[in-house]
Amino acid sequence: MVQSERIAAGVAELRETIRANDGENVATWSFERRVDELISAFYDDIDTLITLRLGDILDLFLIKVLYVKRRSRDYATLEYLGRMLERYLRASELILGGKSRGFTAYLSDLMEETAHPSGAFQNLFEAYRKYGDNALFIAGIFPASLGRRRRGGWLGGAPFVDRSYFTTMGRRYYELAANHELAEWAQLRDTLLRLARYFDVYVDALNEMSARYVMGMDMRIIADKMLDAFNRYRRTRDPRELELARKYAALMKLDARQWPALDAVAGAAPADAL
Numbered sequence: 001m002v003q004s005e006r007i008a009a010g011v012a013e014l015r016e017t018i019r020a021n022d023g024e025n026v027a028t029w030s031f032e033r034r035v036d037e038l039i040s041a042f043y044d045d046i047d048t049l050i051t052l053r054l055g056d057i058l059d060l061f062l063i064k065v066l067y068v069k070r071r072s073r074d075y076a077t078l079e080y081l082g083r084m085l086e087r088y089l090r091a092s093e094l095i096l097g098g099k100s101r102g103f104t105a106y107l108s109d110l111m112e113e114t115a116h117p118s119g120a121f122q123n124l125f126e127a128y129r130k131y132g133d134n135a136l137f138i139a140g141i142f143p144a145s146l147g148r149r150r151r152g153g154w155l156g157g158a159p160f161v162d163r164s165y166f167t168t169m170g171r172r173y174y175e176l177a178a179n180h181e182l183a184e185w186a187q188l189r190d191t192l193l194r195l196a197r198y199f200d201v202y203v204d205a206l207n208e209m210s211a212r213y214v215m216g217m218d219m220r221i222i223a224d225k226m227l228d229a230f231n232r233y234r235r236t237r238d239p240r241e242l243e244l245a246r247k248y249a250a251l252m253k254l255d256a257r258q259w260p261a262l263d264a265v266a267g268a269a270p271a272d273a274l
Contacts, residue, residue, distance in 0.1 A: 003041060004052050010038045011056045014063055022075040027068045035064050055086045061213040066205045076191045081202065088137050089214075110134050114169060128177035132195065135170030139163055140206025141214060167203065171196045
C-alpha cells in the first residue's frame with residue numbers, strides 16, 4: 001500500500017471511530033497519537049505529490065483541531081464542515097459569477113455577497129445556509145481579511161467588517177436556516193443550530209486549521225522532518241537525505257549561513273544552497 005492509500009485508510013478509520021461513538025468524544029491518547037502520525041506522514045516526502053482526496057486531508061485537519069483539541073462530540077457537524085470546506089476550496093468553485101480575477105476577487109465577492117445578499121437562490125433555506133457558510137468560511141479560514149475597509153480594485157468595495165460582524169451574521173443565518181421547514185427535510189436542523197450556538201468555537205478551530213495546515217504549514221513538524229533527514233544523512237551519507245533536509249529548511253525559510261552543518265557535512269555545497 002502506497003503512502004497516500006495508508007493515509008486515506010487511516011483517516012477513514014478515524015472517521016468511523018467518531019461516527020460509531022457519536023455523542024461522545026473518544027480522543028484517547030492512542031487516538032491522538034494516530035492523528036499526529038497521519039499528519040506527520042502527510043509531510044513525509046516533499047518531493048512527492050501525495051495523491052489524496054481533498055476531503056480526506058480536510059477531515060484529518062478538522063479531527064485534529066476540533067475533535068482532538070476542542071473535544072467535539074458531534075459527527076454530523078464534523079462531516080458538514082468538511083464538505084463545506086471542500087466545496088469552497090476546490091478550484092472549480094474559487095470564481096463566482098464567471099469572473100476570472102483569482103482567489104482574492106473570490107474572497108471579496110463572498111464578503112460583498114454576505115454583507116449585501118443578492119437573493120440569487122431558489123429558496124430561503126439554501127440562501128440562509130449559504131450565507132451562514134460564507135460567514136464561517138471567511139472568519140475561519142481568512143481572519144486576516146477582516147477589519148479593513150476595502151477601496152475597490154481587485155478587492156472590490158465591501159464595507160468595513162470585522163470578526164464580530166461575521167459572527168453576528170453567521171449565527172443569524174444559521175438560525176434562520178435551522179428554523180426553516182426545509183431544514184428538517186434535509187436532516188440539518190440540529191447541525192445548523194449547533195453551528196449557530198457555537199459559532200465562535202468553530203471560527204477558532206478553523207483559524208488554527210488555516211494557520212497551521214491550509215494557508216500555512218506546521219513548522220514544528222517541518223523542523224522535526226528537517227532534523228530527522230539531516231541525522232539520517234549523518235548516519236548513512238546518502239545525499240538524498242541531505243537534499244531532503246535542505247528542502248525542509250527552505251520551507252522554513254532558514255538562512256543557510258545559520259545552519260552551516262547542512263553544507264559542511266556535504267563537503268562542497270555552496271553556502272546559499274538552501
